Amino acid sequence: MIGIFDSGTGGLSVFKEIRRLLPEEKYIYYSDNAHCPYGEKSREYIIERSRTITKFLLENGCDIIVVACNTATAAAIAALREEFPVRFIGMEPAVKPAVKTTKTGVVGVLATAGTLKADKYLNTRERFSEGVRITEHVGQGFVELVEKGCLTGPEAESIVKASLKPLLDDGADRIVLGCTHYPFLWETISKTAAELYPDREIEIIDPAPAVARHLLEIMKQEGIIRNEGFSITLHSSGDSKILKETFDRL
Ligand code: DGL
Numbered sequence: 001m002i003g004i005f006d007s008g009t010g011g012l013s014v015f016k017e018i019r020r021l022l023p024e025e026k027y028i029y030y031s032d033n034a035h036c037p038y039g040e041k042s043r044e045y046i047i048e049r050s051r052t053i054t055k056f057l058l059e060n061g062c063d064i065i066v067v068a069c070n071t072a073t074a075a076a077i078a079a080l081r082e083e084f085p086v087r088f089i090g091m092e093p094a095v096k097p098a099v100k101t102t103k104t105g106v107v108g109v110l111a112t113a114g115t116l117k118a119d120k121y122l123n124t125r126e127r128f129s130e131g132v133r134i135t136e137h138v139g140q141g142f143v144e145l146v147e148k149g150c151l152t153g154p155e156a157e158s159i160v161k162a163s164l165k166p167l168l169d170d171g172a173d174r175i176v177l178g179c180t181h182y183p184f185l186w187e188t189i190s191k192t193a194a195e196l197y198p199d200r201e202i203e204i205i206d207p208a209p210a211v212a213r214h215l216l217e218i219m220k221q222e223g224i225i226r227n228e229g230f231s232i233t234l235h236s237s238g239d240s241k242i243l244k245e246t247f248d249r250l
Contacts, residue, residue: 099132108175186204
């Protein structure tokens with residue numbers, strides 16, 4: 001059984017890609033929405049929450065865990081790997097593919113404050129930037145929009161614009177989504193980008209398909225693909241309405 005967790009519904013954007021490659025597996029999805037957002041919380045707090053959730057997933061029979069949250073990956077995955085004898089698959093902002101294809105030579109990264117200040121992200125940026133300029137912005141208010149199911153319309157557009165515009169003004173033509181909530185705002189992000197810079201070829205990049213491919217490889221290596229039919233248990237630490245609605249819309 002595959003365990004997937006996030007601070008909220010965001011990790012469902014990763015689950016969606018995983019299910020394409022592993023359609024006949026059993027899943028437990030844990031949304032920690034009672035403690036969401038993680039973005040501004042301390043590292044210690046996120047490690048503690050990740051540890052509690054991991055125990056829950058293991059007690060319920062998971063044999064591999066996807067940390068479908070960039071912030072929790074950055075803060076906690078090393079500690080989890082040390083403590084628990086199970087494979088963890090984490091998120092990695094897609095700086096590398098963005099650097100390879102940018103035409104303006106500027107890549108914009110949208111992520112939470114926690115991700116952007118973490119060593120894990122800073123190392124990725126250092127390793128893969130290859131002389132390309134990387135510019136960053138917190139997606140201020142994006143997680144809250146997704147958690148209330150407000151994905152399009154004037155409110156979503158004005159919140160998205162406030163964080164996206166500085167990256168585009170800085171010259172970015174690749175926008176890396178460094179938080180698993182943000183793909184749910186894809187339509188609004190691409191609409192806003194096209195309105196602001198209609199003549200620039202702007203691409204939005206989500207690492208979830210690469211994470212799903214990596215998970216598939218690891219599960220093949222470990223011989224833990226079961227193929228016994230799809231099922232999923234959705235678990236929330238808080239109200240489960242948005243999680244269920246978002247899942248139904250995937
Ligand atoms: N979805 C998460 C991430 O990928 C966390 C967002 C948050 O809780 O602030 O970073």
